[in-house]
Amino acid sequence: MILRALDLRSWIFLGVLFAFTVAVPVLNLAMEPGSSAHLPSFAVSLFGKYLCYALLAVALDLVWGYCGILSLGHGAFFALGGYAMGMHLMREIGPRGVYGDPVLPDFMVFLNWPELPWFWHGFDMFWFAVAMALFVPGLLAFAFGWLAFRSRVTGVYLSIITQALTYALMLAFFRNEMGFGGNNGLTDFKDVLGFDLQSDQTRAGLFVASALALAFGFVLCRIVTTSKAGKVMIAVRDAESRTRFLGYRVESYKLFVFTLSAMLAGLAGALYTPQVGIINPSEFSPANSIEIVIWVAIGGRGTLIGAAIGAILVGIAKTLLTGLFPEFWLFVLGGLFVLVTLFLPKGVLGAFGALSAKAARRPAAFELKPREAQP
Numbered sequence: 550m551i552l553r554a555l556d557l558r559s560w561i562f563l564g565v566l567f568a569f570t571v572a573v574p575v576l577n578l579a580m581e582p583g584s585s586a587h588l589p590s591f592a593v594s595l596f597g598k599y600l601c602y603a604l605l606a607v608a609l610d611l612v613w614g615y616c617g618i619l620s621l622g623h624g625a626f627f628a629l630g631g632y633a634m635g636m637h638l639m640r641e642i643g644p645r646g647v648y649g650d651p652v653l654p655d656f657m658v659f660l661n662w663p664e665l666p667w668f669w670h671g672f673d674m675f676w677f678a679v680a681m682a683l684f685v686p687g688l689l690a691f692a693f694g695w696l697a698f699r700s701r702v703t704g705v706y707l708s709i710i711t712q713a714l715t716y717a718l719m720l721a722f723f724r725n726e727m728g729f730g731g732n733n734g735l736t737d738f739k740d741v742l743g744f745d746l747q748s749d750q751t752r753a754g755l756f757v758a759s760a761l762a763l764a765f766g767f768v769l770c771r772i773v774t775t776s777k778a779g780k781v782m783i784a785v786r787d788a789e790s791r792t793r794f795l796g797y798r799v800e801s802y803k804l805f806v807f808t809l810s811a812m813l814a815g816l817a818g819a820l821y822t823p824q825v826g827i828i829n830p831s832e833f834s835p836a837n838s839i840e841i842v843i844w845v846a847i848g849g850r851g852t853l854i855g856a857a858i859g860a861i862l863v864g865i866a867k868t869l870l871t872g873l874f875p876e877f878w879l880f881v882l883g884g885l886f887v888l889v890t891l892f893l894p895k896g897v898l899g900a901f902g903a904l905s906a907k908a909a910r911r912p913a914a915f916e917l918k919p920r921e922a923q924p
Contacts, residue, residue, distance in 0.1 A: 554772045559854070570761075573593055577749060578750065593753055594825070597755055597756035598864070599864040600756070600759040600762075601818075601820050604762055604820075605860065613845060614856070616802070616807075617786030618707065620810075621709075621835065621839060622838055623841055624838035625689075625715035625718050626810075626812075626815050627815065627818040627832065628715075628818055630682040630685075630686055630821075631822040632735065632822075633819060634823060634828075635827075637674075638738040638739075638823060639672075640673040641673070642654070645739055656730045662728070668728070679819060682815045682818065682819035683812045683815050684812075685815065686818075689811065690807050690811030691807075697710060698800040715835055715838055722830040732829070732830065734829025735828050735829070736829075738822075738823060755820065756824075763857065767853060782802055841860075843859075843882060844860040845860075846859070846886060847859040849897060849898035852896070852898050855897060859896065859897065863885070
């Protein structure tokens with residue numbers, strides 16, 4: 550099944566990802582810090598963050614590019630996964646916190662919480678945190694999708710509702726009474742699975758884990774989109790009413806792919822948190838969810854590979870431009886989206902494919918012609 554789902558472009562993408570996954574840790578750990586080939590430790594975490602963004606973009610492309618569901622709330626699923634991992638990392642601190650409490654995180658001691666809230670129990674175990682990073686976003690997506698899709702909410706109305714969902718969560722997580730750190734969020738992490746988060750080996754390990762998660766998410770999405778269910782999803786995207794008329798339960802397909810996409814977004818958030826060292830309510834910002842849509846549009850909607858490439862390219866551009874021209878970054882991002890919408894509707898990958906196809910159809914400059922028969 551996996552081999553049938555992967556085409557040549559998919560193998561090339563996975564091959565490049567594998568080479569990148571091997572090269573980055575080698576350049577960081579095996580090369581001497583003074584050499585020109587040495588990759589700084591901060592760059593390893595930066596590349597790991599880009600891979601988490603790529604997985605998030607692939608998750609959105611699954612629902613938008615193949616099922617026509619324009620979600621403006623995927624940042625919420627990403628943030629929930631990040632908070633699940635952040636809660637585990639906070640429990641891992643233990644008595645090493647500022648206040649030395651072996652159970653309560655520092656912000657709870659500061660706010661005079663008498664005991665650990667019930668929803669924090671279990672997060673001292675790594676496997677439980679990973680399970681919650683998948684389960685909580687998936688459960689929220691399932692409940693939201695079950696209500697929305699059964700009511701046949703589609704188009705711009707669905708997009709607005711998803712954006713309202715992430716905005717409501719942002720406002721809720723800003724409150725100290727919620728028990729998630731309020732405005733400051735969760736930070737000051739020490740280690741994960743007993744490994745120091747500041748060590749080069751741990752940074753490299755998290756980078757490799759992010760690359761493996763991206764490869765897993767990409768292959769899983771390829772299996773879904775190339776299956777019979779994937780063909781129905783494309784039919785729903787192109788002509789939902791006709792698909793329903795043919796007897797397919799459109800709501801079930803939408804609910805399945807929306808829940809799966811949310812779980813992949815949660816996985817990306819769980820890997821993102823230990824690499825950036827903080828998770829706070831700003832990750833729920835509707836602007837973040839809109840930016841994810843821009844990644845997919847720039848890379849190429851409905852391609853999966855293009856979505857990942859778009860997320861990485863925009864992430865690199867954001868890092869460079871916010872350092873050089875921080876006040877102009879949002880204008881550049883908006884301009885990119887406008888230009889792509891007008892002149893590259895299929896994104897960078899779609900434009901590259903069109904140029905390749907055009908070059909393949911172009912006749913050779915020198916073509917041998919058959920000799921005419923002599924009389």
